[in-house]
Amino acid sequence: MHPDPPASGAHPPATPVQNEADWRPSKFVQTRRGLRASRDRAEVYVGSRLSADQSAQALERAIREHARGRLLDLGAGKAPLYGTYRPLVDTVTCIDWARSLHGTDYLDATADLNEGIPYPDGSFDTVLSSSVFEHLRRPQFAFEETARVMASGGSLILHVPFYYWLHEEPHDYYRFTEYALRDLASGAGLRVESVRTTGGGLYALADLMARALGPAKPLAAAWVGASGWALSRTPLRKLTEGDRARRFPLGYCMVARKEGAAGSH
Numbered sequence: 001m002h003p004d005p006p007a008s009g010a011h012p013p014a015t016p017v018q019n020e021a022d023w024r025p026s027k028f029v030q031t032r033r034g035l036r037a038s039r040d041r042a043e044v045y046v047g048s049r050l051s052a053d054q055s056a057q058a059l060e061r062a063i064r065e066h067a068r069g070r071l072l073d074l075g076a077g078k079a080p081l082y083g084t085y086r087p088l089v090d091t092v093t094c095i096d097w098a099r100s101l102h103g104t105d106y107l108d109a110t111a112d113l114n115e116g117i118p119y120p121d122g123s124f125d126t127v128l129s130s131s132v133f134e135h136l137r138r139p140q141f142a143f144e145e146t147a148r149v150m151a152s153g154g155s156l157i158l159h160v161p162f163y164y165w166l167h168e169e170p171h172d173y174y175r176f177t178e179y180a181l182r183d184l185a186s187g188a189g190l191r192v193e194s195v196r197t198t199g200g201g202l203y204a205l206a207d208l209m210a211r212a213l214g215p216a217k218p219l220a221a222a223w224v225g226a227s228g229w230a231l232s233r234t235p236l237r238k239l240t241e242g243d244r245a246r247r248f249p250l251g252y253c254m255v256a257r258k259e260g261a262a263g264s265h
Contacts, residue, residue, distance in 0.1 A: 017082050017092050017106050026102075027080035028056045035060040035084060047211035047221045051250040054199035055159050058253035059130060060084055062194075066155040066255055069125025074146065075113065075132030077102030089126065093119075101168060113145075114138060122151045130159040135171045143188035152260025156190060161251040163204050165211060181254050190256040198253055201245030 017023060029038050037044045037052030044052050059081060067088045073079055076094035086092065095117070096102070098110035111118050114137050127146050136142040146156055160181070166172050176184070178195045185192050199207065213221040 016086065017079055017094060018108055019105050023079065023082060023106060025080070025083060026078040027052065028059075028084075030083055041218070045211075046218045047207075047213065049222070050203060050207045050210060051161070051164065051199055054203060054250055055130065055161075055253065058196055058198045059157070059159055062157045062253055062255050063088065063128065066157055067126045067128065069151075069154075070123065071126040071128060072117075072119070072124040072149065074117070074127055074129040075100075075135075076107060079106045081128065081130065082106070085126075085128065093124070113142065116141075117145045117149050119149045121148050123149045125151050125154045126157065127154070128157045131161060133158065133160050133176070134174045135168060137173055139174060139176070139184055140187055143184045143190070147188040147190050147258055150190075150258045152258055154258045155193075156185070156254070156256045156258075158254045158256070159198070159251060160254075162249045163207065164251065176252065178249075178252055181252060185254070185256045189258070191259055193255045193257055195252055195254045197246050197249035197251070199250030200248050203245075204248040204250055207250055 025038065026043050027038055028035050035056040037049045037056055039049070063081065063085050067085045069089060070091045071085055071089040071093070073081070073085075073092065073094045076096050077100050079094055082092070093109075094107050095109045095111055095113075096104065096107055097112060098104065104110060109118060113132070127150055129146075133139060133142055150156065158181070160176050162175050162177070164175070178197075181195055182192050210221040
C-alpha cells in the first residue's frame, strides 16, 4: 500500500506555486544568455558559482525540452527553477523535507523522502529533482518511488553533483557516477535518454581552487571561477570537453523516461 496524498488535496494542486506573489529567484537567475547561478552570496557561495552555472545551463536545456503536464518538484526548497518550468507545465507540486535549510514557504507538502513520495501511482508527467538524491539514504528506493509516481511516458529530470564538497552534513551520503545513475534508473524501470556532464576537466580544477579560496579570499575565488569560464572560450576549450574532461565531472544531468503512452491529465 502506498500512502494517500497529503491533506493539501486529493490531486496535485494547480499552478502557480504556493505563495507565488512572494516567490523570487534564489539559487538561479534568468539572464539574456540563459539561466545562471545567482551572484548573491546569500544564495550561492562564491566558490560554488562555476559549478552552479554549469548545472543551471544543463537543467534549463533539459526542462525546456522535457517539462510538461503535471510537474513534481522533488526536494524543491525555494523552488529555484520555478521561473524556468512555470510557463511549460499545467500544474506544479513542490515537496521537501519539513526541516529543509531552504524553508517551506513554497511547498505543497512536506515528507521525509527517505520514506517515500506521498502521492498515488502515475500522478505526474514530469519529476524534477536537483541536488537532492545525494541526500537520500536508499537511492534505489528513491528511484523506484520516483518511477512509481510518474505517469506512463513521463520524464525524470535529475541533477546530482559529483566533484562537490560535503554539504548539509550529516545528511550527505552519495556521489553517483554516470554508470550508477544509469543502473539505478534501469533498476526502477526507467529508460535513460541522456546523461550529460555539467562541467569537467578545467572546470573541475577551477571549481576546486575557488572553493579552497572562498572562505578567506572571496574575491580571489570569484576571479578563479570567472577565469575558468573565460578560458573555456579560448583554444583551451578542449580541456573542458571531450573524453578526458568527461572523466572529471562537476556533476550530471540525466533525463529518463517511463515507458508507455503519454499520460492523460
